[in-house]
Amino acid sequence: MSTKSEQRKAALREKLVHSAKVRIESDGMAALRARDLAKDAGCAVGAIYNAFEDLNDIVMAVNGLTFQALGETVRSSFDGIEPPVDRLILMSHAYLGFAVDHTNLWRALFDLDMSEDGPVPAWYRAALADLFSNISRPLSELFPEMTEQELSLMTRAMFSSVHGIVLLGLQNRISGVPPEQIEQMIAAVLRRIGNE
Incomplete structure (x- = not known):
């Protein structure tokens, strides 16, 4: 007690x-x-x-809650019976919707200075892994020949691709996709990856 x-x-x-x-x-x-x-x-x-310990630890705790909410949003975007590319598109659109609806919390996930080899708590890595698992399942169906290591790398690349499109588009950067076309362009990219 x-x-x-x-x-x-x-x-x-x-x-x-x-x-x-x-x-x-x-x-x-x-x-x-x-x-x-x-x-x-x-x-x-x-x-x-x-x-x-410091304000970064508080932000990490907030980010843990944000990861949970983001994961729930992504998981609830599909029912699991759709083809893998369709699931990826639905998840990506849910990711975009979360970023639009909770921009500052979403940005805090990536604005906190953390590197792969830095001191990151195990629970934080687990929250990120949970988010990535939503992506790796349909990717493993699309690319069944991939090793676990290759699938992990492809999952990170897929996440980074969608995240980049969303980030640059929402920031209305000159190199970004216009905000009103983000969903369409994400779907086009994902369909090409899935060879559709």
């Missing part, structure tokens, strides 16, 4: 993550400030650093 101190710490962590999520969703990750979070949570600024 946890002590009252542990319970208070857990409650503070929950308040801080909730406050950070609200602030990130409203103003973006760059606007996140310890002083604002302390005010929201009703604690001293120093108390934040008793609950979390």
Whole structure:
């Protein structure tokens, strides 16, 4: 059984993550400030650093919630009986919809400075792997001859391709797909990959 101190710490962590999520969703990750979070949570600024190592740890906790929501959105976009390319297209469109509806939370997933060989918690890697598993299943049907390592690389490449189209399009970059044509272009790219 946890002590009252542990319970208070857990409650503070929950308040801080909730406050950070609200602030990130409203103003973006760059606007996140310890002083604002302390005010929201009703604690001293120093108390934040008793609950979390730093603001990046709080953003990672928010990102964990965002990964869960994104994964649920992607999984609910198809019923599993569609052909693999159609599932990939439906998932990609759901990904785009999530990015449009939750732009700042979605951006925080990628704006946090993390590298493959850096210190990333196991739960964070597991959340990313869960998201990628949605992509790898239809890819394994399209490319049954691929080894597990090749499939993992193809999954990352597929995700990176769709993410790039979505990111550049939503930012309305000169090199991006016009926002009103993102869905159409993602479908065209995915159909070509699936040789349709």
